[in-house]
Amino acid sequence: MSKAKRIQPSEIRPAPRAAGKVLDAQLHLLDRQMLDVDGVPVSTVDDVELSGPEPDERIPESAPAPHITALLTGPVLGTRIFGGRPPSSRLIRIPWRVVAGVDTVITLGVRSDSLDASWVERWLRNHVIARIPGGRHDP
Amino acid sequence: MKRLLGVALGILTAIGGFVDIGDLVTNAVVGSRFGMSLAWVVVIGVVGICLFANMSGRVAAVSGRATFEVIRERMGPRAGLANLGASFLINLMTVTAEIGGIALALQLASGVAYMLWVPFALLAVWLVIWRVKFSIMENVTGLVGLTLVVFAVALFLLKPDWGSLAAQALSPSVPGEESTGTYWYYAIALFGAAMTPYEVFFFSSGAVEERWKVKDLVQSRINVLLGFPLGGFLSLAIAACAAVVLLPAGISVTTLSQVVLPVAQAGGQLALAVLILGIVAATFGAALETTLSSGYTLAQYFGWPWGKFRRPAAASRFHVAMMVVLLAGVAVLATGVDPILVTEYSVVFSAIALPLTYLPILIVANDPQYMGKHVNGRAVNVAGLVYLVIILVASIAAIPLMIASGAGA
Amino acid sequence: MSKTARRVAVVLAFLAVIAGLVSGCAPQPSADTLKGPAKEVASAVRAGSLAVELRMADSTTAAAASTAADDMLGQVESATDKLHGFSAPTPEERTVRSNMLASFSAVSRALLHARDALNASSGAPLASADIRDMLSTVQSELRAATDQLDNLMTRAGIQ
Amino acid sequence: MILSDVLGSDVVDHHGQRLGEVSDVRFALDAAPGQLLSGARMVGIVVSPRTASSFLGYERLGLTQPWPVAQLLRWRHRGSFLVLWEDIERMGSQEVALRAGFTAYESTLES
Numbered sequence: 001m002s003k004a005k006r007i008q009p010s011e012i013r014p015a016p017r018a019a020g021k022v023l024d025a026q027l028h029l030l031d032r033q034m035l036d037v038d039g040v041p042v043s044t045v046d047d048v049e050l051s052g053p054e055p056d057e058r059i060p061e062s063a064p065a066p067h068i069t070a071l072l073t074g075p076v077l078g079t080r081i082f083g084g085r086p087p088s089s090r091l092i093r094i095p096w097r098v099v100a101g102v103d104t105v106i107t108l109g110v111r112s113d114s115l116d117a118s119w120v121e122r123w124l125r126n127h128v129i130a131r132i133p134g135g136r137h138d139p
Numbered sequence: 140m141k142r143l144l145g146v147a148l149g150i151l152t153a154i155g156g157f158v159d160i161g162d163l164v165t166n167a168v169v170g171s172r173f174g175m176s177l178a179w180v181v182v183i184g185v186v187g188i189c190l191f192a193n194m195s196g197r198v199a200a201v202s203g204r205a206t207f208e209v210i211r212e213r214m215g216p217r218a219g220l221a222n223l224g225a226s227f228l229i230n231l232m233t234v235t236a237e238i239g240g241i242a243l244a245l246q247l248a249s250g251v252a253y254m255l256w257v258p259f260a261l262l263a264v265w266l267v268i269w270r271v272k273f274s275i276m277e278n279v280t281g282l283v284g285l286t287l288v289v290f291a292v293a294l295f296l297l298k299p300d301w302g303s304l305a306a307q308a309l310s311p312s313v314p315g316e317e318s319t320g321t322y323w324y325y326a327i328a329l330f331g332a333a334m335t336p337y338e339v340f341f342f343s344s345g346a347v348e349e350r351w352k353v354k355d356l357v358q359s360r361i362n363v364l365l366g367f368p369l370g371g372f373l374s375l376a377i378a379a380c381a382a383v384v385l386l387p388a389g390i391s392v393t394t395l396s397q398v399v400l401p402v403a404q405a406g407g408q409l410a411l412a413v414l415i416l417g418i419v420a421a422t423f424g425a426a427l428e429t430t431l432s433s434g435y436t437l438a439q440y441f442g443w444p445w446g447k448f449r450r451p452a453a454a455s456r457f458h459v460a461m462m463v464v465l466l467a468g469v470a471v472l473a474t475g476v477d478p479i480l481v482t483e484y485s486v487v488f489s490a491i492a493l494p495l496t497y498l499p500i501l502i503v504a505n506d507p508q509y510m511g512k513h514v515n516g517r518a519v520n521v522a523g524l525v526y527l528v529i530i531l532v533a534s535i536a537a538i539p540l541m542i543a544s545g546a547g548a
Numbered sequence: 549m550s551k552t553a554r555r556v557a558v559v560l561a562f563l564a565v566i567a568g569l570v571s572g573c574a575p576q577p578s579a580d581t582l583k584g585p586a587k588e589v590a591s592a593v594r595a596g597s598l599a600v601e602l603r604m605a606d607s608t609t610a611a612a613a614s615t616a617a618d619d620m621l622g623q624v625e626s627a628t629d630k631l632h633g634f635s636a637p638t639p640e641e642r643t644v645r646s647n648m649l650a651s652f653s654a655v656s657r658a659l660l661h662a663r664d665a666l667n668a669s670s671g672a673p674l675a676s677a678d679i680r681d682m683l684s685t686v687q688s689e690l691r692a693a694t695d696q697l698d699n700l701m702t703r704a705g706i707q
Numbered sequence: 708m709i710l711s712d713v714l715g716s717d718v719v720d721h722h723g724q725r726l727g728e729v730s731d732v733r734f735a736l737d738a739a740p741g742q743l744l745s746g747a748r749m750v751g752i753v754v755s756p757r758t759a760s761s762f763l764g765y766e767r768l769g770l771t772q773p774w775p776v777a778q779l780l781r782w783r784h785r786g787s788f789l790v791l792w793e794d795i796e797r798m799g800s801q802e803v804a805l806r807a808g809f810t811a812y813e814s815t816l817e818s
Binding site for chain 2: 584587588590591594595598599602606607608609610611612614615616618619620623667670
C-alpha cells in the first residue's frame with residue numbers, strides 16, 4: 001500500500017450535460033449479456049475497444065474524442081481477470097454498428113450465427129450435439 | 140387450473156430442492172445425535188430460503204435476468220469467477236451426492252450393490268435433461284417426491300412423547316454426549332442444507348424457463364411460501380423420526396439404510412416402499428436441478444444460450460457442460476467415495492459460499508434500473524440484511540468449526 | 549499487476565494456514581482416540597440389531613435390512629482400520645486396544661452372519677421356522693457382541 | 708486501445724501528483740448516427756480517489772437501498788470526479804496523465 005500521497009482537486013463543478021444518452025462503461029456495458037435480434041444470447045461484453053488513443057502516447061490538444069469501435073468477447077476475459085493483454089488479432093469483435101440498444105441487456109441488430117463470437121457454439125452444435133439422437137428436436 | 144399447476148414449481152423446489160439427499164442425511168444425522176435441539180436452525184433456514192428465493196424469482200420475472208447473469212454483471216469478472224468456481228464445485232459435489240443417493244435408494248429397494256445402479260441413474264438423469272420438457276420434469280418429480288410425507292405419517296405412528304420433542308426443540312441445549320463445537324458445526328450444515336445456493340439458481344432460471352412475467356409474481360410468492368415451509372416441515376419430521384427411534388437406541392446415522400429404519404419400524408414394508416419411492420423421486424429431482432444449475436451458472440456467466448425451452452442444438456455449450464458435469468460426478472463416485480460423506484461436505488461448503496450468491500441478489504432487487512417499481516420494500520430489506528449477517532457469520536465460522544470438530548466426528 | 553500478485557499471495561497464505569491447521573489436528577495417539585471408533589462400532593452393531601428385529605417383525609424387506617447390515621459391516625471395517633492406525637505406547641493402552649480389536653471382530657462376525665441370514669430371508673415366508681430360528685440366532689449373537697463391547701467401553705472409561 | 712487498459716490505472720496531474728484511479732470511462736451516444744444506434748463518443752474518465760473497483764454503481768446512481776451497503780460503498784467512493792477527454796494528456800495501462808489546469812466535474816449520473 002505504498003502509494004504516493006494523494007491530492008484532491010480543490011473544486012468539483014457540476015458536470016456539463018451531454019446531448020445523447022450517457023453510458024458509464026463499467027456500469028452499463030461491461031459484463032452485460034448480449035442478445036441477438038431474435039433474443040438469443042450471444043455472449044457477454046468482456047471488454048470494449050476504442051478508436052484511440054495509442055497507449056502512453058501524448059494526446060494532441062483538440063484531438064477528436066475516441067469512440068467505441070467494437071464490443072469484445074472471448075479470451076480477452078481471461079486477461080481482465082488475470083492481467084496481461086491479448087494480441088489484437090485474437091480479439092473477437094462485435095462491431096458497434098450492429099449494436100441496437102443498451103439497457104439491462106445489450107441488443108444486437110443481427111443474428112447470432114452471423115457473428116464470430118458464437119463459433120464455439122456452432123462447432124459444438126455441429127460436431128457433438130447434432131450427432132446425438134434428439135439433439136435437433138424440441139424437448 | 141393453470142395457476143394450480145404452476146404452484147408445482149414451488150413444490151418441486153421444496154421437495155426435490157429442499158428435501159434432497161443433503162437434507163435427508165443431515166436431518167437424520169442431527170436427529171439421531173442431537174434430538175430436536177437443532178430444529179430452530181431449520182426454521183431459520185426455511186425463512187431465509189423463502190426470502191431469497193422469492194427475491195431472485197422477482198428479479199427474474201421483472202427483468203428477465205437469472206441470478207448468475209446478475210452476479211457476473213454486478214460483481215465483475217473476477218469476483219464473479221470466484222463465485223462461479225465455488226458454486227460450480229458445490230454443484231458438482233451435490234450432483235455426485237444426488238446420483239449416489241438415487242443409487243443408494245435403489246440398492247435399498249433391490250439389495251443390488253449401489254455401484255451397479257450408478258450408470259442407470261446417470262443415464263436416466265441425462266435422458267430427462269436431454270428430452271423431457273421442463274414443466275413435465277418438474278411436475279412428475281415434484282408430485283412423486285411428495286410421498287416423503289410418509290416421514291410425517293411415521294412420526295405419528297411412532298406415538299412419540301410430543302411434549303419432550305417440543306421441549307427439545309423449544310429450549311435447545313447441547314446433549315451431554317456431544318461437544319459444543321460439533322453442535323454448531325451441524326447447525327451450519329443444516330443451515331447450508333436448507334439454503335443451498337443451487338436452489339436460487341434453479342428457481343430464478345426456472346422462472347425464465349417458464350417465462351414468468353410481472354403478473355406471475357403473486358403465484359411465485361404462493362409457490363415459495365407454500366413450497367418451502369412444506370419442505371422444512373418434512374425436514375423436521377425426518378429429524379424427529381431419527382430422534383424418537385435412533386437416538387434412544389444409541390444409533391448415530393452414517394448411511395441411508397439407517398435413515399429408513401424408523402419409518403420401517405412405524406409403518407412396516409408398505410411405508411418403507413413408499414419412502415424409497417419418495418427418496419428416489421426427491422434425489423432424482425434434485426439431481427436434475429443441480430445438473431441444470433451447473434449448466435445455468437456456467438452459461439449465464441459466459442453469456443451462452445441456455446435453457447430447456449431451447450432445443451439442445453440451440454444451446455449446445457449448455458448441454459455439453461451438463462454432460463461433462465454428469466460424467467465428472469459419476470467419475471467421482473467410481474472412485475468408491477461414500478456418497479453420504481460427499482453429501483455432508485457439500486452442505487457445509489454450501490454454507491461457506493452463501494454470501495457470494497445472496498449479496499448480489501439483494502443488491503439487484505433494490506436497483507430500479509432492473510426492477511422498476513418492484514424494488515424491495517423496507518421490511519424485505521431489513522430481513523435481507525439480517526440474513527446477510529447470519530449467512531456471513533455461518534460462512535466465516537464454517538471452516539474453523541469443521542477443523543475444531545473433526546468434521547462433526 | 550502487483551495488485552493481483554498481492555491478492556494471490558494473500559490467498560496462498562490463507563490456504564497454507566488452513567493446511568497447517570488441518571495437519572496439526574491429525575489424531576494424536578492417546579486413550580481418548582479409542583473413543584471415536586468404539587462409538588462408531590457401538591452404533592453400527594445396534595443398527596444391525598434393529599434391522600434384524602424389524603425383519604423378524606416383518607416390518608422391513610430382506611433387501612433393505614441386508615443392505616443395512618452390509619453398510620454396518622463396512623463401518624466396522626473402517627473403524628477397525630482407524631484403530632489399527634493409532635499407536636499405543638504404553639502396555640495398558642496396548643491391552644485396551646487389542647481387547648477392543650477382538651470385540652470389533654466379534655461384532656464384525658455377528659454382522660456378517662446377520663447379513664447372510666437377512667439375505668436368505670428373502671422370498672421364503674417369514675413364518676417358516678428355519679428362517680425365524682436363523683434370525684433369532686443372529687439376533688442373540690449381535691446382542692452378545694453389543695454387551696461385550698459395552699462392557700469394554702465402560703471399563704476403558706468411554707461412555 | 709481497449710478499456711481494460713485504462714480501468715484501474717493511476718491518475719496523475721501534470722506534476723505527477725497522484726489523484727486516484729480510473730474507476731470508469733464515460734461515453735455519450737451523440738456521435739454520428741449509425742444504422743441502429745448513434746456512435747458512442749468518449750466523454751471522459753471517472754476518477755475515484757481510493758479504489759478502482761466500481762462494484763455495483765452505488766457511487767453514481769443515487770441508489771440508497773439497502774442502506775448499510777449503499778452507505779458503505781458511497782463512503783468508499785466519496786470524492787469521485789469526472790475529467791473530460793479534452794483535459795487528458797496521456798492514457799496508458801499504468802498511468803493516465805491530466806493536462807495542466809484540468810477541471811474536475813461531479814461524477815453522478817442523473818437517472
